[in-house]
Amino acid sequence: MNIAFIAHDRKKEEMVNFVIAYEYVFKDHTLYSTGTTGTRIMEQTGLSIHRFMSGPLGGDQQIGAMVAQNEMDLIIFLRDPLMAQPHEPDIIALLRLCDVQGIPVATNIATGELLVHSLQRGEFGWRELVHKYKPGEQS
Numbered sequence: 001m002n003i004a005f006i007a008h009d010r011k012k013e014e015m016v017n018f019v020i021a022y023e024y025v026f027k028d029h030t031l032y033s034t035g036t037t038g039t040r041i042m043e044q045t046g047l048s049i050h051r052f053m054s055g056p057l058g059g060d061q062q063i064g065a066m067v068a069q070n071e072m073d074l075i076i077f078l079r080d081p082l083m084a085q086p087h088e089p090d091i092i093a094l095l096r097l098c099d100v101q102g103i104p105v106a107t108n109i110a111t112g113e114l115l116v117h118s119l120q121r122g123e124f125g126w127r128e129l130v131h132k133y134k135p136g137e138q139s
């Protein structure tokens with residue numbers, strides 16, 4: 001599965017601890033992240049992550065481009081609900097695209113836990129069908 005990690009600054013420590021806890025699950029998947037989040041995770045785990053730009057510089061939109069093509073299977077996006085972000089429109093756009101494509105996205109750690117347990121139980125098999133039968137791009 002293609003999995004993306006995104007965390008705002010005050011949520012990065014929580015994200016790193018979460019990924020450390022489930023490293024044994026995530027190691028079997030293809031991992032993506034926004035720039036700084038990915039750097040922090042890679043510094044403290046043995047995981048290899050494809051890092052996009054930092055969020056405020058377009059990283060959310062780059063992940064959004066994968067979502068638009070229905071190529072992302074799970075997103076853990078630990079948002080900071082108590083601090084305004086300069087790139088709020090990009091964040092809203094990413095979440096909107098997740099709803100357009102029906103991509104599982106966790107915006108807090110509790111939902112993240114549930115989705116990872118679901119992933120462990122093999123409940124993301126339907127995403128393989130999505131990849132297999134994905135319609136081509138519209139002209």
Ligand SMILES: O=C(CO)COP(=O)(O)O
Pocket residue numbers: 006007008009034035036037038053054055056059060085091
């Ligand atoms: O701002 C972000 C998501 O909106 C996260 O970006 P960084 O991982 O580069 O800090």
